[in-house]
Amino acid sequence: MPLHHLESADDPRVADYTQLTDVHLRKIREPAEGMYIAESSRVLRRALAAGHRPRSFFLAEKWLADLADVFERYPDVPVYVGPAALLEEITGFHLHRGAMAAMHRPAPVPLPELLAGAGRVAVLEDIVDHTNVGAIFRSAAALGLDAVLVTPRCGDPLYRRSVRVSMGTVFQVPWARLEDWPADLAVLRDHGFTVAAMELTDDAVDVDELAARNPEKLALVLGTEGAGMSPETLAAVDLAVKIPMRPGVDSLNVAAASAVAFWELRAR
Numbered sequence: 001m002p003l004h005h006l007e008s009a010d011d012p013r014v015a016d017y018t019q020l021t022d023v024h025l026r027k028i029r030e031p032a033e034g035m036y037i038a039e040s041s042r043v044l045r046r047a048l049a050a051g052h053r054p055r056s057f058f059l060a061e062k063w064l065a066d067l068a069d070v071f072e073r074y075p076d077v078p079v080y081v082g083p084a085a086l087l088e089e090i091t092g093f094h095l096h097r098g099a100m101a102a103m104h105r106p107a108p109v110p111l112p113e114l115l116a117g118a119g120r121v122a123v124l125e126d127i128v129d130h131t132n133v134g135a136i137f138r139s140a141a142a143l144g145l146d147a148v149l150v151t152p153r154c155g156d157p158l159y160r161r162s163v164r165v166s167m168g169t170v171f172q173v174p175w176a177r178l179e180d181w182p183a184d185l186a187v188l189r190d191h192g193f194t195v196a197a198m199e200l201t202d203d204a205v206d207v208d209e210l211a212a213r214n215p216e217k218l219a220l221v222l223g224t225e226g227a228g229m230s231p232e233t234l235a236a237v238d239l240a241v242k243i244p245m246r247p248g249v250d251s252l253n254v255a256a257a258s259a260v261a262f263w264e265l266r267a268r
Helices: 012-017 023-033 042-051 064-075 084-091 111-115 131-144 162-165 183-190 205-213 231-236 254-264
Strands: 003-005 035-039 053-060 079-081 100-104 120-125 146-149 175-177 195-199 218-223 239-242
Touching: 012 035, 012 053, 012 079, 012 084, 012 100, 023 035, 035 042, 035 162, 042 053, 042 064, 042 100, 053 064, 084 218, 111 146, 111 175, 111 183, 120 131, 120 254, 131 146, 131 162, 131 254, 183 195, 195 231, 195 254, 205 239, 205 254, 218 254
Parallel strands: 003 079, 053 079, 120 146, 120 218, 146 175, 195 218, 195 239
Antiparallel strands: 035 100, 053 100
């Protein structure tokens, strides 16, 4: 096992792990460098089980025994260890979930390939909160969605917080980033999808009504909280759908709403 003991926060070998709390920097840097961070022993194991390739491992020495089997499977991947205070200085926060790994970002899946054979798809329009992105992916994995599409301005599903909140289920659900939104809705229609927007409009149908129709292929578009769905998207979808609320409450958090909708609109 190529074990490397760290002695300085300026060690260039662990550049992948620096400034992890700088969201703006990391969400630009990680896709550009073709990598992402898997935080916690459980998450990195799920990443490896999904076939993702590690660049390096990063942990306190006390966690070495717990991951000995992993290191044996990847004998050429460096393992960086150091005292907790030094690791915190490098990353910007205290590591209390075991190990971390810098992973190679998997190659994007072409959109037509992703949609082939899919019956239920979620589209995340400009959802920038990584907690919500991760929670939606967890619901998508649990409730049987075939794919998730994210718009150009949506948060990165492989950003560290998204991955952690999803409990690594982001590795289970095929996903792709759209390049031309909302024009890419035409690709969904070309593949036979009915496109529904989760939005409170005057003509929105209740979610149970759409469920009763049971469309063979359904793409559900979820908009960002606050601003909601863009007018251009609403003009391009086939219909709007809503979850009925008790008086005095007009909506759910987008992640909670996704779980309700994914369950209710599952294929029968």
